Amino acid sequence: xxxxxxxxxxxxxxxxxxxxxxxxxxxxxxxxxxxxxxxxxxxxxxxxxxxxxxxxxxxxxxxxxxxxxxxxxxxxxxxxxxxx
Numbered sequence: 001x002x003x004x005x006x007x008x009x010x011x012x013x014x015x016x017x018x019x020x021x022x023x024x025x026x027x028x029x030x031x032x033x034x035x036x037x038x039x040x041x042x043x044x045x046x047x048x049x050x051x052x053x054x055x056x057x058x059x060x061x062x063x064x065x066x067x068x069x070x071x072x073x074x075x076x077x078x079x080x081x082x083x084x
Contacts, residue, residue: 007064010080013054014044021072022047022054024062047074057083 011026026043046069047062054060059080067073 008061008077009045009074010059010061011045013056013058013060013083016049016052016054016056020049020052022049022060022076024060024074024076026062045074046072047076048072049076054079055083 009024009026011024013022014025015023024045024047026045028041028043029038030041031037032039045062047060048065048068054076061077061080062074063077065073065075068075
């Protein structure tokens with residue numbers, strides 16, 4: 001049996017207007033290639049939310065999965081914290 005490592009990311013829901021889909025912004029810190037300063041980079045992923053539980057501002061954990069549509073290849077695993 002092969003031990004596959006499935007990618008998981010944690011981010012904030014920035015849009016939940018679609019049906020069963022949320023847009024999650026994932027931030028990461030990287031060094032600038034020339035100046036060496038730490039820069040904050042943001043990536044937006046569309047994630048599948050089967051029960052439409054997520055709202056904007058929620059912090060969620062998403063996991064990579066097979067492509068579910070043209071843009072959607074992530075799935076919401078759990079909600080870490082709700083928006084205030």
